[in-house]
Amino acid sequence: MRIKQLQLKNFRNYQHAAIELHPVLNIFVGNNAQGKTNLLEAMYILAMSKSYRTGRETELIYHDETAAHVHGRVERNADIDLRVIVQQDSPKKLFVNQKATTANHFVGKLNVVLFTPDSMQLIKGSPSERRRFLDIQICQTDALYRNNLLKFQRVLRQRNQLLKDAPYNAGLLNQLPIWDGQLADLADRVMQRRRAVVDQLSILAADIHKHITGGVEELSISYAPFGMDLKQWDRIGDAGSFGRYMLAQMKKERPQEVSRGYTITGPHRDDLFFSVNGQDAKTYASQGQQRTAVLSCKLAEMELIYQETGEYPVVLLDDVMSELDKSRREFLVELLNKKAQTVITTTHLGSFTQDILADAAVFRIDAGKIG
């Protein structure tokens, strides 16, 4: 799949902008703070219905205007017209082929893989970064997972509210059982899917990583559910197993839950574990090794979306070329060229060979204008 056109109106520092994208490679070049990343952000919003940079969506609206429009044309089997309107005073609107729709039907019409300098947090950051990575990946291609995840989060918040209020009103504890069943059931669905996806991702990432490092490094990614190792999971069986485990844990942990005011066990505390040559990547891998591991992981994400949908996602690379050495850069561009439409931001074209630039569109970005 690829993005054919992108149009912006009153989005970030763009009053009006319209571009036709190259099917293979698009390079946005310009100085810092001119609006290169804003273009990637716009494309990301067309895929996920929301930004990765901010939770306050009114930030997306151009100074003093009332609404920001992001409009894209995506080529898949049939062309799809996607439009997002973020408004100052009323809720965001989403349209697929000019018809208003909900996020559940909007997300996944366009798939993207995003790689930014912040992606390093995937290894260095907190577990919540890794859960977010995993959820974004799965939600793009699995609407049922997205639905279960949102429901899980809602039940969790309801249950935590009860736990928080319980010290002032002990009678509330009698209401816990009406949430426990739902929470355990949804937790089980979320975790079964997460585990299956991590297993797939790990195989793909290991393969790519071996290739990039010339067979020197072995990358492994494994799923690390809270308070339980995977062998234990496998021992207790298959579908529903985590749900039963969680019900038992909630019963056991009730006193701690009440004193802390939140639910202790569950997928809201999941983590991923990265290792390079058998050692914990977070602690032992060098900066360069970590960067390569994240790159492998992102490329694996791309392959996974291909396996799920039969089409490669659009790859968005925000200012990452300068961080990679020459051989990794060439590996990356060559790999992407053959498969996915790629959009790159950079401050200078020096990192690209003439060969690469021959089959690419270069856009110069200057203070909210695209040249």
Place this chain on the structure above:
Amino acid sequence: MSRYPKPMARLIEELTRLPGVGPKTAQRLSYFMIGMSEEEVHNLATAILEAKQRIKFCSQCFQLTEEDPCPFCSDDRRDRTIICVVEEPRDVLAIERTKEFHGLYHVLHGAISPLEGIGPEDLRITELMSRLGPEVKEVLLATDPNVEGEATAMYLARLIKPLGIRVTRMAHGMPVGSDLEYVDEVTLGKALEGRREL
């Protein structure tokens, strides 16, 4: 708002309080009402006032009604062995339109939601329990299929089942008349889960 004559500004402000009516719609409605004949305006005003004064909750099922008990509760032809429990008065009409249900109703007026501070004591649950006499054989829980509706159904099931009354829940499924390929994954997934033997 100061640009408007005072009575007009007040009308706009009152209308803005209605659900789904923003400042622009309120302004349009106000201009329209000013343009209506005095008789039409009078009819509209009395209709609102009369509806407010004459509509009350049925003392048995808490449905909106003009007479108490409501036409459902006082209709002898309705099946008194089954009570359908819903969240809102409008749900009664939705089920009634199917013409498939002939029992009695009970309106809870909400669903349990700790985040909004709504507990079982804020709903018409005690009133429901007092209706469960020996003639009631089944309670159908038709609360919404979202997490709060499910939790409320679970709460009621735990209260009612020990009384030896059959407790049932609305099924999830495919919209009738739809082609499989056009049903969204979430609905289809639920329908698959709730499949039945033929």
